[in-house]
Amino acid sequence: MGRHRKNYPLARLCGAVGLVASALPAQAEDDYKLGQGVRFDDIHVSGYLVVEAEAPKGGDAELFVDDLAIFVQGRFNRFFNPFFEGEVAGMPVLKENHDPFTGRTAKLVLERLYNDTYLKDNLVLRLGKSLTTVGEWNTIHAGPLVPNTTRPLTTHRSFSEFTSGASLIYTPRDEAWPTVTAYWQPDGGLAKDIDAIEDRIFHNIKGVNLSWTKDFENTIGLSFQTADVTDSSESQTLIEPPRDCRRQVGLS
Numbered sequence: 001m002g003r004h005r006k007n008y009p010l011a012r013l014c015g016a017v018g019l020v021a022s023a024l025p026a027q028a029e030d031d032y033k034l035g036q037g038v039r040f041d042d043i044h045v046s047g048y049l050v051v052e053a054e055a056p057k058g059g060d061a062e063l064f065v066d067d068l069a070i071f072v073q074g075r076f077n078r079f080f081n082p083f084f085e086g087e088v089a090g091m092p093v094l095k096e097n098h099d100p101f102t103g104r105t106a107k108l109v110l111e112r113l114y115n116d117t118y119l120k121d122n123l124v125l126r127l128g129k130s131l132t133t134v135g136e137w138n139t140i141h142a143g144p145l146v147p148n149t150t151r152p153l154t155t156h157r158s159f160s161e162f163t164s165g166a167s168l169i170y171t172p173r174d175e176a177w178p179t180v181t182a183y184w185q186p187d188g189g190l191a192k193d194i195d196a197i198e199d200r201i202f203h204n205i206k207g208v209n210l211s212w213t214k215d216f217e218n219t220i221g222l223s224f225q226t227a228d229v230t231d232s233s234e235s236q237t238l239i240e241p242p243r244d245c246r247r248q249v250g251l252s
Contacts, residue, residue: 037071044073051093062095062103069111078118083128085112112162126167132160132183133209134223134240158236160202160227164188178210178222188230202227202236 037046047070055061069087074080087109095103114128133139138161165185172179185205207225223240 042074042076044071044075046071060096060098060103062098063093064095064104065091065093065106081116081118083112083114083116086110122171122173124167124169124171126169127165129162129164130167130183132163132205132207132225133181133211134159134221134225134238158200159225159238160185160205163205163207165205175213178212180208180210182208185227201230203230204228 037044039045048067049065049069050067051063052066053061053063065088067087067089068091069085072082072084074082089107089109090104091106092098092101092104094100110129112128112130114126114130117125117127119125131138163183163185164187165183167181167183170180183205185203188201188203205225205227207223207227209224210222212220221240224238226235226237228235
């Protein structure tokens with residue numbers, strides 16, 4: 001369901017933690033629960049921290065913050081409902097033969113930034129940078145929040161994990177019908193994905209995802225995406241047929 005950076009950790013300590021934004025003037029509600037973030041009137045602030053330890057053979061062991069992320073979501077009215085996700089990735093803590101907090105370079109990453117406008121109570125227009133999905137995979141990508149869903153193999157090179165443009169999201173009232181997400185990115189992305197393969201940067205992205213969800217363990221998805229490869233005459237198309245999303249493989 002989510003993306004993961006390639007690494008070989010000795011240990012991985014993951015925890016979802018609420019982050020308090022002291023700059024906000026309002027007071028948090030009294031019903032705070034660990035892992036649920038903090039609410040300030042119409043604004044919801046949350047986040048997570050992923051700490052990793054690595055001891056590569058023949059290399060220096062190290063402890064570092066793989067992700068320090070913050071989510072800010074506003075629910076104001078029918079037209080203005082912004083969402084922001086940013087993170088600090090690869091923050092050094094301790095490393096053999098290095099001073100504390102040195103040995104690697106942390107990166108600031110804009111993961112998502114969009115606004116939702118409710119055209120109807122079950123039809124949303126989303127503008128900005130958001131995730132694209134294959135079935136159930138990549139609906140969220142935060143390490144502590146992602147169950148063990150296998151990533152479709154062809155998405156490693158033939159799929160854009162993000163889109164910067166417009167999306168329409170339809171949620172049916174009848175659960176027998178799928179949730180439908182259609183998206184379009186006419187040009188380049190709003191911010192570069194630090195995990196993207198250099199020669200696989202996409203533009204002119206168009207896609208649709210259908211998802212039938214009965215419960216957390218039973219989701220069936222159908223996905224289609226087409227895109228042009230930047231600085232190349234190549235284009236790609238990915239189709240993921242209907243199947244149990246926990247066994248999806250993808251076609252391209």
